[in-house]
Amino acid sequence: MIQNEKKSTYQMDIIFSVILFIVCLFIFKESTLLPKSTYEIVGTSFLPKVLSIFLCICAVIVFIEGLKKRSAQLRIDRAKESKESSSLKPKGDFVKRPKLAFLVVLITFTYISIMSLRIIRYYMLTPLFILILGFLMFRREKKGKWINFLIVLFINAFALGIGVYYIFTKIFIIDLF
Amino acid sequence: MLIHAILELFSLLPMFYILIGVFLGIIVGAIPGLTGTMLISLTLPLTFYMKSTNALILLVSMYVGAISGGLITATLLRIPGTPASVVTTFDGYPMAKKGKPGRAIGIGITSSFIGGMIAWVFLVLLTPPMARFALKFSTFELFSLVLMALVLIAAVGQGSIIRALLSGFMGLLFAMPGVDPILGCMRLNFGIDEMIGGFSLLPVLIGLFGISQVINNVIEIELKFKKIPLTFKEMFLSLRDIKEKSWNFLRSALIGTWVGILPAIGANIGSIIAYWVAKNASKNPDEFGSGSEDGIIASETANNATINGAIIPLIALGIPGSIITAILLGAFILHDITPGPLLFTNNQELVYSIMATALIANIIMFLMMLGTSMTISKIIEIPKSLLLPVILTFCVIGSFALNNRIFDVWVMFGFGLLGFVLEKADMPLAPFIIGFILSRIAEQNLRSSLMSSGGSIIPFFTRPLSLVFIIVAVITLIWTLYQKAKDRKKEKSIYCDEKK
Numbered sequence: 001m002i003q004n005e006k007k008s009t010y011q012m013d014i015i016f017s018v019i020l021f022i023v024c025l026f027i028f029k030e031s032t033l034l035p036k037s038t039y040e041i042v043g044t045s046f047l048p049k050v051l052s053i054f055l056c057i058c059a060v061i062v063f064i065e066g067l068k069k070r071s072a073q074l075r076i077d078r079a080k081e082s083k084e085s086s087s088l089k090p091k092g093d094f095v096k097r098p099k100l101a102f103l104v105v106l107i108t109f110t111y112i113s114i115m116s117l118r119i120i121r122y123y124m125l126t127p128l129f130i131l132i133l134g135f136l137m138f139r140r141e142k143k144g145k146w147i148n149f150l151i152v153l154f155i156n157a158f159a160l161g162i163g164v165y166y167i168f169t170k171i172f173i174i175d176l177f
Numbered sequence: 178m179l180i181h182a183i184l185e186l187f188s189l190l191p192m193f194y195i196l197i198g199v200f201l202g203i204i205v206g207a208i209p210g211l212t213g214t215m216l217i218s219l220t221l222p223l224t225f226y227m228k229s230t231n232a233l234i235l236l237v238s239m240y241v242g243a244i245s246g247g248l249i250t251a252t253l254l255r256i257p258g259t260p261a262s263v264v265t266t267f268d269g270y271p272m273a274k275k276g277k278p279g280r281a282i283g284i285g286i287t288s289s290f291i292g293g294m295i296a297w298v299f300l301v302l303l304t305p306p307m308a309r310f311a312l313k314f315s316t317f318e319l320f321s322l323v324l325m326a327l328v329l330i331a332a333v334g335q336g337s338i339i340r341a342l343l344s345g346f347m348g349l350l351f352a353m354p355g356v357d358p359i360l361g362c363m364r365l366n367f368g369i370d371e372m373i374g375g376f377s378l379l380p381v382l383i384g385l386f387g388i389s390q391v392i393n394n395v396i397e398i399e400l401k402f403k404k405i406p407l408t409f410k411e412m413f414l415s416l417r418d419i420k421e422k423s424w425n426f427l428r429s430a431l432i433g434t435w436v437g438i439l440p441a442i443g444a445n446i447g448s449i450i451a452y453w454v455a456k457n458a459s460k461n462p463d464e465f466g467s468g469s470e471d472g473i474i475a476s477e478t479a480n481n482a483t484i485n486g487a488i489i490p491l492i493a494l495g496i497p498g499s500i501i502t503a504i505l506l507g508a509f510i511l512h513d514i515t516p517g518p519l520l521f522t523n524n525q526e527l528v529y530s531i532m533a534t535a536l537i538a539n540i541i542m543f544l545m546m547l548g549t550s551m552t553i554s555k556i557i558e559i560p561k562s563l564l565l566p567v568i569l570t571f572c573v574i575g576s577f578a579l580n581n582r583i584f585d586v587w588v589m590f591g592f593g594l595l596g597f598v599l600e601k602a603d604m605p606l607a608p609f610i611i612g613f614i615l616s617r618i619a620e621q622n623l624r625s626s627l628m629s630s631g632g633s634i635i636p637f638f639t640r641p642l643s644l645v646f647i648i649v650a651v652i653t654l655i656w657t658l659y660q661k662a663k664d665r666k667k668e669k670s671i672y673c674d675e676k677k
Contacts, residue, residue: 012602024350126570129569160567
C-alpha cells in the first residue's frame with residue numbers, strides 16, 4: 001500500500017511544508033537583523049540561521065514527498081476510474097469528527113479570551129466552560145444515561161471550577177480573577 | 178551516617194512528608210497536563226517555613242512520585258503524564274489496547290522500582306568518582322552529547338527519519354526566542370514583551386501533549402475504550418519474569434543513572450536511549466512500538482534511574498542533572514544552603530537525608546502505585562465528555578499558574594494546535610520537545626566551544642569523549658538510514674510481487 005491509514009495525506013504534506021518554508025524564511029530574515037558580536041565568531045544569529053536553513057531543506061523534502069504521494073494517489077484513482085474514488089479526496093482518516101474538534105478548539109479559544117479579558121470571574125467561567133464542552137461531547141459519545149451524566153457533569157463542573165479557584169487563589173496565591 | 182538518616186525518616190513528620198510527597202507526585206504525574214516540575218515549583222514557596230531537611234524530603238519525594246505516576250496515563254490513555262513517560266506510550270498503550278493493561282502497568286511499576294533501587298546504589302556508592310568523571314566534560318563534550326541525543330531521538334522513531342529530524346530542528350528553533358544565552362541580548366521576540374523570556378517549557382509541554390491529545394480524543398469521541406478489568410494480581414511480576422528480563426533492567430538502570438548524572442539531561446533522554454538500546458539488542462525489534470514488554474521495562478527503569486542519577490551531580494557538584502533538580506537547586510539556595518562539593522562536608526546530615534529519602538520514597542512509590550493504580554486507572558472508564566473538559570481546564574490553569582500570565586496560556590494553546598498538526602503530518606512529537614529542552618544547552622556549549630577554540634571545530638574531533646559521542650551519532654544515523662532504505666526496498670518488492 002502506498003498510502004495507508006497511518007500516513008499523512010499529500011495535502012497535509014504540501015500545505016505543511018509550504019507554511020514551514022515561509023515561516024523559516026521569515027525567521028532567517030529576522031535573524032539577519034540581529035546585532036553582530038564584536039568578540040564572538042558565530043554570534044547570536046548563528047543557530048537560528050542554521051536551523052532555518054536545515055528546516056527549509058527538510059520542508060522541500062516533505063514537499064517532494066507530498067508531490068510523489070499525490071501522483072501515486074492519482075494513479076490509484078485512475079485505476080479505479082469507474083468508482084467514486086476518482087476524486088482527489090484523501091483516503092486517510094484525517095478527521096472523523098472535524099466539526100466537534102473545531103468546536104472544542106473554538107470554545108477553548110473563547111474561554112481563554114474571556115479569561116484574558118477578565119469579563120467573567122474564573123469560578124463562574126470555568127464551570128460554564130466544562131458544562132458546554134461536556135454537553136457537546138456527550139451528544140456524540142452517547143455513553144450512559146443523560147440524567148446520570150447531567151448530575152455528574154454539574155457536580156464536576158462546579159466542584160472543579162470553585163475548587164481550583166480556591167486552591168490557586170487561597171493556597172498558591174495566584175490571581176485568577 | 179546513612180543508616181541513621183534512614184532511621185530518622187521513620188519519625189512522624191519526615192514520614193508524613195514522604196507519604197504526602199509521593200502521593201501528590203503520583204497523582205500529579207498521572208494527570209495529563211500537570212507535571213512534577215509544576216508541582217515542585219508550586220510547592221517551593223510553601224517550603225519557606227519548613228526546616229530545610231524536611232523541605233528537601235518533601236520535594237525529593239514529589240520528584241520520585243511524579244516521574245513514576247506518569248506511566249499510568251501513558252499506558253492507559255497514550256497521554257504521558259510527564260515528559261519522562263513519553264517513551265512508555267510507545268509500548269504501554271499498545272499493550273493495554275491488546276487487553277493487558279494490568280500487565281503493562283505492573284511491568285512499569287516494577288521497572289520504576291528496580292530502576293530506582295539500582296540507581297540508588299550508585300547514588301550512595303559511586304557519587305564521588307562519577308562526579309569527578311562528569312567534571313571532565315568540557316563544552317565540546319556537552320555539545321557532542323546533545324548532538325548524539327538528538328540523533329538517537331530521531332532514530333528511535335517509527336516513521337521517516339527526515340520527519341523526525343525536522344521535528345527535532347523545529348523544537349530547537351522554537352527555543353531560540355528570548356534572551357541570548359551568551360550575550361544576554363534580546364533575540365527573535367518580534368516586538369512582543371512577553372516573548373522576552375521565550376516560550377516557557379511547561380506551556381509548550383502541556384500544549385503539545387495535553388491539548389493535541391484532547392483534540393485527538395475528541396475526533397475519536399465515539400471510540401469506546403474496552404472495559405478491561407485491571408486486577409491487582411495481574412500487576413505482579415513473577416520472579417521468573419524479573420529473572421528473564423534482568424539484563425534489560427540492569428542495562429536500562431545503568432543508562433538511566435549515567436544519563437541522569439550528565440548535566441541538565443533528564444529522565445526523557447534516559448528512557449529514549451535505554452529504549453533505543455533495548456530495541457537494537459532485542460531478538461524481536463519489530464515488536465517495539467506495538468506492545469513490547471522490553472520497551473516498557475527499558476523506558477520505566479531508565480526514567481526512574483535518572484532521578485537518583487540526577488541527584489548525584491546536584492549534591493556533589495551543584496549542577497542539576499534534570500529540570501526538576503534545577504528547581505531543587507533553587508530550594509537549596511532558598512534555604513541558605515550552598516550547593517557544590519562543599520555540601521558533603523558542611524551539610525552531611527542534609528546530604529544523607531536526601532539519599533535516604535530517595536530510597537524510602539522509591540519503596541513507598543512502589544507500594545503506593547500498586548495500591549492506587551487501580552483507582553487511578555478508573556479514569557479510563559470515565560466518559561470522555563467528563564474527562565476531556567477537566568483535562569482542558571487543568572491545561573489552562575497549569576499553564577497560567579507557572580508565571581501568573583495569560584500569555585503562557587496562549588502559548589500552550591498555540592503549541593497544542595501545532596502538536597496536532599505535526600502528528601497529522603507524521604512528525605513525531607518527542608524529537609520536538611527534546612530539541613526544545615536541549616536547545617539552550619546545545620547553543621551555549623557550541624558557542625562557548627567555538628569561542629575557546631577561535632572558531633575551529635577540530636577540538637570536537639580531537640577530544641576523545643567528544644569524538645566517541647560524534648562517532649555514535651554518525652553510526653546511528655547511517656545505520657538507521659540503511660535500515661530504512663532496506664525496509665523500503667523490501668516493501669517495494671512485495672508491492673511489485675502483489676502487482677504481478
